[in-house]
Amino acid sequence: MVNENYRNKLESLLVKMFVPAGYQITKKVELDPIPESSKYEALNFSINDMSIVYRKGKVTSDRPGAFLAVWKRPTSEDVNGNKPIPLTSSELDYLFIQVESHSNILEELEPRTKCGMFIFPVSLLIEKGIVSSLKSKGKTGFRVFPPWSEDRGIVGTKVFSESGKKTKRWQIPFFLEIDENGLIDSCELNKLLNYKSM
Numbered sequence: 001m002v003n004e005n006y007r008n009k010l011e012s013l014l015v016k017m018f019v020p021a022g023y024q025i026t027k028k029v030e031l032d033p034i035p036e037s038s039k040y041e042a043l044n045f046s047i048n049d050m051s052i053v054y055r056k057g058k059v060t061s062d063r064p065g066a067f068l069a070v071w072k073r074p075t076s077e078d079v080n081g082n083k084p085i086p087l088t089s090s091e092l093d094y095l096f097i098q099v100e101s102h103s104n105i106l107e108e109l110e111p112r113t114k115c116g117m118f119i120f121p122v123s124l125l126i127e128k129g130i131v132s133s134l135k136s137k138g139k140t141g142f143r144v145f146p147p148w149s150e151d152r153g154i155v156g157t158k159v160f161s162e163s164g165k166k167t168k169r170w171q172i173p174f175f176l177e178i179d180e181n182g183l184i185d186s187c188e189l190n191k192l193l194n195y196k197s198m
Contacts, residue, residue, distance in 0.1 A: 006041040006043070006056070007031060007043060010029055010041075010043055010045075010054060011025075011028075014029070014045075016182060016183075017182070017186075018047060018189070021184075021186035021189050021190065022186075022190075023048055025045065025046070026046045026049045027045050027046035029044075029045040029054075030043065030045065031043060032044060034072065034073060036069070037055075039058065040055040040056055040058060040068050041054070041055065041098075042054065042055055048193075050093040050094060050193075051091065051093045051094075052094050052095075052096055053091070053092045053094075053095050053096070054095075054097075055068040055069070055095070055098075056098045056099075057098065057099040059099075059100070059101075063143070064145060064149040064150065064160045064164060065143045065144055066097075066099045066143065066144055067142075067143050068097055068141060068142065069084075069141040070086065070087055070095065070130070070140065071084035071085060071086055071087065072084070072085060072086075072087060072091075084140045085140070086130070086131060086132040086137065086138025086139055086140055087131050087138065088133070088138070089122050089125070089131045089132065092122055092125075092131070093121070093122055094119055094120065094121055094122065094193070095119075095120045095122075095130075096117055096118070096119055096120075097117065097118040097120070097144055098116075098117045099115070099116055099117070099118065099144060099146045100113050100115050101114040101146070101148045114146070114147075115177075115178040116146055116176055117176050117178060117184075118144055118146075118171060118174050118175050119174055119176060119192040119193065120171075120174050121174075121192075128170070143164070143167070144171055145164060145167060145168035145171055145172075147172065147175065147177075149164070149168055174192060176188055176189060176192060
C-alpha cells in the first residue's frame with residue numbers, strides 16, 4: 001500500500017504540474033522492479049515519449065543535501081554476481097529527483113518544508129560520470145544539494161565540504177522549486193526538458 005501511495009502521489013504531481021505545461025504522460029508510472037529501490041520511492045515513466053527515472057532523495061541527519069541510489073541488477077550473474085551496477089545512458093532521457101528540506105522548528109520563525117525537483121538530462125549524467133557510458137563506468141548512488149543545503153547537518157559542525165559545494169554549483173541550474181501550493185514555474189520546466197536542444 002505504501003508503494004501505491006508514492007506512485008499515486010507522483011501521478012498527481014505530474015497531472016497537476018506537467019500536463020498543464022503541455023506534457024503528456026506517454027508511459028504510466030510504474031514501480032522500479034528492484035525492491036531495495038523503494039527506499040528512494042523509485043519509479044519509471046515517460047512523458048512525451050522521453051524515458052524518466054524518478055527517485056526521492058533521502059535526507060540524512062549528519063550531512064547536507066540528500067542521497068539517492070540509481071542502479072540495477074545485472075542481467076547475467078557471471079560478471080558481477082548479483083552486485084548492483086549503474087544505469088546505462090541508453091536507459092533514460094532524464095533523471096528526476098524530488099527533494100524536501102526538514103528544517104529545525106526551533107531555528108525558524110515560520111517553519112515550512114521546502115520542496116523541489118532536480119531534472120537532470122542524460123547528457124549531463126554522462127558528463128558527470130553518473131550513468132554508465134563509453135566515457136565512464138557510472139555510479140550506483142550520489143548526493144544532491146538543493147539551494148537550502150547549507151542548513152543541513154549537525155549544528156556546530158563543518159559538514160558541507162568543498163567538493164559538496166562544487167557539486168552543488170553544477171546541480172543548481174537543474175533545480176526546479178515546488179512552491180507551497182505544489183506548483184512550479186512552467187517556463188523553467190520547459191527550459192530543463194529542452195536542455196538537449198539548448
